[in-house]
Amino acid sequence: MAITYKVLAQLSPSSGGLVTLYTVPSSTSTVVSTISICNRAGTSGSFRVAVRPAAEAIDNKHYISYDAAIPANDTLFLTIGVTLATTDVVSVYASSSSMSFNLFGSEIT
Numbered sequence: 001m002a003i004t005y006k007v008l009a010q011l012s013p014s015s016g017g018l019v020t021l022y023t024v025p026s027s028t029s030t031v032v033s034t035i036s037i038c039n040r041a042g043t044s045g046s047f048r049v050a051v052r053p054a055a056e057a058i059d060n061k062h063y064i065s066y067d068a069a070i071p072a073n074d075t076l077f078l079t080i081g082v083t084l085a086t087t088d089v090v091s092v093y094a095s096s097s098s099m100s101f102n103l104f105g106s107e108i109t
Contacts, residue, residue, distance in 0.1 A: 001108060008032065008103040015096045018048065018058060022090045022103050030084040032105040038075040041098035045070050048093035049078070055087050062091075070099070 008030065009022035024030045039045050046069055050062040070076055084090070092101050 003106050003108050005106045006104075008105050008107070009090070010100070010102050011092065012097070012100045013092060013094050015094055018050065018091050018093045020089055021092045021101055023055070024084045024086050024088045025107070026086055027109060028086055029108040030088070030105055031108070032080060032082045032084065032090065032103060034104045035078045035080065035090075036075055036100075036102040036104075037070055037078070038100040038102075039070045039072060039096075039098060040100065041096055042072050043096075044072050045095040045099060047095065047099060047101075048091075050091045051082060051084070052089040052091060053085070055089050058091065 011021050013019045037047050046067045048063060049065040050058060051064060052062050
């Protein structure tokens, strides 16, 4: 069993829709240690983070953060320690295109 510590994903999505940040590759388990959300805008905003087991269609039960506020020109770090299996998906939503998401953790193969 090999463990690779890495930046799992980075994304600056356009506003208005839930998008995939990371999908666990085949024959792999993942431990997400931290997700960072950076608001690069001069105005406050909001974000969402969801974890969808086995790439299920989005449902209210998947959200670990929903319309959480983030101040202007600020960064939030969520240290979450979530374990994911093959095909699990981390999805994000940003209220503006001035947000960046970074996902850090390890892949186990």
